[in-house]
Amino acid sequence: MNTQSKQGIEYDLIGIPLSGSGNGTLEKVFSLNADNFSKKEYQELFKAEKTLYRESESLDVFKVTSKLKEQCKPKLLDSCLNVLAKIPTQRDRFEFQMSNIDNLINSLKNHDALDRNIIIAHPAYEVNCNFLSLGFRETIIEDDKPKDRNFYIISHDERTL
Amino acid sequence: MKKSNTFTLSDSNIFQHKGRKIIFDERERLLVRHQDRWHKDKIQAFLDNPTSPTGIYAEIKQVLHQYLDLSKEETYGLLSAWIIATYFYQIFYSFLFLFIFGKKGCGKSRLLTILERLCFNAMKIKGVSIASLADSIDGVRGTFLNDQAESLSNDRNIEILGLLTDSYTRGGGTRRIVNISNKNVA
Numbered sequence: 001m002n003t004q005s006k007q008g009i010e011y012d013l014i015g016i017p018l019s020g021s022g023n024g025t026l027e028k029v030f031s032l033n034a035d036n037f038s039k040k041e042y043q044e045l046f047k048a049e050k051t052l053y054r055e056s057e058s059l060d061v062f063k064v065t066s067k068l069k070e071q072c073k074p075k076l077l078d079s080c081l082n083v084l085a086k087i088p089t090q091r092d093r094f095e096f097q098m099s100n101i102d103n104l105i106n107s108l109k110n111h112d113a114l115d116r117n118i119i120i121a122h123p124a125y126e127v128n129c130n131f132l133s134l135g136f137r138e139t140i141i142e143d144d145k146p147k148d149r150n151f152y153i154i155s156h157d158e159r160t161l
Numbered sequence: 162m163k164k165s166n167t168f169t170l171s172d173s174n175i176f177q178h179k180g181r182k183i184i185f186d187e188r189e190r191l192l193v194r195h196q197d198r199w200h201k202d203k204i205q206a207f208l209d210n211p212t213s214p215t216g217i218y219a220e221i222k223q224v225l226h227q228y229l230d231l232s233k234e235e236t237y238g239l240l241s242a243w244i245i246a247t248y249f250y251q252i253f254y255s256f257l258f259l260f261i262f263g264k265k266g267c268g269k270s271r272l273l274t275i276l277e278r279l280c281f282n283a284m285k286i287k288g289v290s291i292a293s294l295a296d297s298i299d300g301v302r303g304t305f306l307n308d309q310a311e312s313l314s315n316d317r318n319i320e321i322l323g324l325l326t327d328s329y330t331r332g333g334g335t336r337r338i339v340n341i342s343n344k345n346v347a
Contacts, residue, residue: 117180117182118181118182119182120184120186123174123186124192124301124302125251125281125282125303133185135192136194136198136199136201137193137194138201139194149172150172150187150192151172151201152170152171152174152176152185153169153170153208154168154171154176154183155168156178157167
């Protein structure tokens, strides 16, 4: 099912340094939505695990885990820990990893009420847990000149959009 | 469709309802023309009296029988289901590619033409560049029907092949985009 949340806001959670690259290249392991993470959890963890198992290293994540425990929401924390427990240990990349988690935590903190009420949708086709929309283009005449404009069919739940 | 669902036709790219706002991110995206898919008069008729498409599977199968001569009966069913699924691909984690092959003149292109008429926001393409393919996909979120797909085995199409190989799952098929500025060019 489509797991995009009401807010439609996603955060890149964590970047796992690629094995042997040593140049700061990040691989996006998974992204999540702060309020809808549980629905996405399994598929995203699966992706994360696949990436992690591809690497043979293992990394001490004690410091990361402690920091998350201090600052994360409980449901997010559980999922983070599941992933972090599998992160390969390698000291020289550890601080780099930490900075990404700091960014995530800041993003979550800045997730204010205004964002919650706005959904950014794709104009052609969007499926959300509360609405479905289809977009089309039509040609209209304006000032005696043909002009294209879009129109949308929106199907929404009267009670919960 | 649940009875509590409501349909609305909106000319604006901002739709507001009960304190929530949907913003359609149009940018430079070129949507499909309604005349090509679902004429606005028909849309209005549907909105006035929304009905479920009962029997659509059998109807599509009948159309396929009318225009195609396939060797196996079950292929008509597969194609019908696939056509319907193109309208709901967003609810699946993975979506399969159809690989249509056969001798010259056996009707592959005719099948593609029929699929183009029936599938969701379908486009038939041939010898397309990776940039225009990506832009078109981003614009219409539809079904892409690649005629003469054997050209993908050509070395110069290796990038498109790579993109397609990775694109059957949700989140796959993305490409890295770099902004190039000429600000500092002497």
